[in-house]
Amino acid sequence: MFHQVEKRIADAFAARLKAQFGVDGPVQTEQPKQSSFGELALPAAFQLARSLKKAPKVIAGEVLEAVGKIDGVAAIEIAGNGYLNVRFDRGAFGAAVLAGVQPETTSDAAKIIVEHTNINPNKAAHIGHLRNAILGDTFVRMLRATGSRVEAQNYIDNTGVQVADVVVGFEHLEKKTAAEVRALIADQNVRFDYLCWDLYARTSQYYAEHPEALEWRKDTLHKIEHGEGETAALAHVVADAIVRAHLTTMYRLNIEYDVLPRESEILHLKFWATAFELLKERKAIFFETEGKNKGCWVMPSSAFRTKGDDTPAEDNVDDSKVIVRSNGTVTYVGKDIAYQLWKFGLLGKDFFYHLWHTYPDGHKVWASTTEPQEGAPKFGGGVRVYNVIDSRQSYLQDVVVAGLRALDYQAQADASIHFSYEMVALSPRTCIEMGITLSDEDKKRPYVEVSGRKGLGVKADDLIDTLIAKAYEEVSSRNAEQSEKSRRKAATQIAVGALRYFMLKYTRNSVIAFDFGEALAFTGETGVYVQYATIRTKKILKKFLESGHALPDFAAVLTPEAMARQLENEDCWQSLLDASKMETAIERAVAGGEPSHVARYAFQLAQSFSSFYDKFHVAGEPDPEKQAFLLWLTGYYSEQLERTLGVLGIEVPEYM
């Protein structure tokens, strides 16, 4: 609600400033530092000071004169050196919130693609992957909350080196056949993704000790890419099983996908061949005939390095990016360019799809396949693409975008957004707790990098399990009368809330040094705190109804006059304002591409309510009008808290 009023006032100012001073453009609004300054602050006078060559305070006076009366505004004051502070008409604002004017939602909006998770299907997911998936899923929810049509893609590199390494482990180290591995997958007592986690680390270790074994990898990779025999079949079996495990893990955190484009189909449907022709035709890449990249198709570094064009000739370092190796195989970046073209509908080719899985809530996720299937929907063809990938891969993302530019798809290059974030590392304390021995060098570092190859990291499911166990203990100590099943459900919702909030509270480019103590915290700035506040809103209303009362007819009791009366109370007014700023918060977070802003708002709103809860005793309020108002405000808090948590992918338990 707040943002609609804010916009209306800004527009009114803009129109009148144009008439008076001939200045164009939108009027900037701010939140005043102190609530006593009013609801909106306009620094317009400062901006006009330069062109008008007058003191800001004088201009502010003239603006005030010119603006006159604006609907919904009770007063405008000049403050400081020239701020214009706007005070809302409280009664009108309250009445508008009560009427619940919803902004129109655009359902025919163009499609936005968000690609996230993208875990190599060769081992269990770890905390680093969780940050990616939670960030991506929350951004999807944010976009949808603002009316966008969004497609969530999870790219599966099922033919890459990492899968090959686990296949090598099974074939050469474990001497297992595809049938035996299938049996392992079917065995309920085996955590297949955990088994692969260890096997992958063991294979990497084996390569380090026996470099000649790298031949196995090369051979395996070749067989997988060409879909040959037992080895290729084994790779498919492993990758599919791990993808299922990942989707199960992510579903525990309320994360769902729409489509799983797989690398195997990119190969078999010859996406790359098509993209290759395009790149050659438009001279985006060239065949290198000398130097270290002799025999490769490369993209010149000038295409993706915007700065540093003053490289002296004497250096002579060839930092062109190889797209096609001298043996004729394509690199990851090449495939990614083809995939990115497909996402924009520019490739002139499409995948076919088969139903991969139906979630318990009925949502369906499709995977790419080579043959047409009855009833399969269409995917891809977005107007904007967000790739949620950690910042270490920004170099490769730059190359992909450069590929689009080289093909003269400028608009699409501009609409390709690397939604980057910093890595999740381990705090030294957590390493010690996990029994990881650190080198002296590592001990001095502020954090230690997670490594799948070394098997160094916290597995996602282990962390979730630990959180649930802790939450279950807390829930049980407070709600012994509840059934075990019900307590487990609440504990799970609390654990997921804690984890998602933990991953979201940091801004994207802040490195998270993962610490068990902080991740397991249930007090302070946590998802648990927000859930607790939300439960209290519901509890007030529930208890009120249980005591034999019926909720008043708010529209009848809270007339604009009554609303104005109640909102004279400063605490009530601030509460209403806080709760009305949800849309503003989400919109700003979307504009800034920063999910942490939503998390922060959720916390602030919960803080606001907790304070309100302490100040006002709704059930014991003797004045009927006041009580009606407090009940209404509690309900509003409740809705806004629950909706904000929904955007964060966090549920509200029945009790906790």
Place this chain on the structure above:
RNA sequence: GCGCCCGUAGCUCAGCUGGAUAGAGCAACUGGCUUCGAACCAGUUGGCCGGGAGUUCGAAUCUCUCCGGGCGCACCA
């Protein structure tokens, strides 16, 4: 060597496109459960915003520079 990111309270972090007295959480200390659940609330202590220079009415925010830390810069992904 080149590129990107970070440096704000004892610790972990916010601070939106420059704006009014730089904010939270944790930790420490004080107070508050006979009242809609104390996973809570109210309060106290704690900061040359890494150093320096510049831009201007105004800089934690923009520019330059130096210092410290992290990550990239493969015919791996």
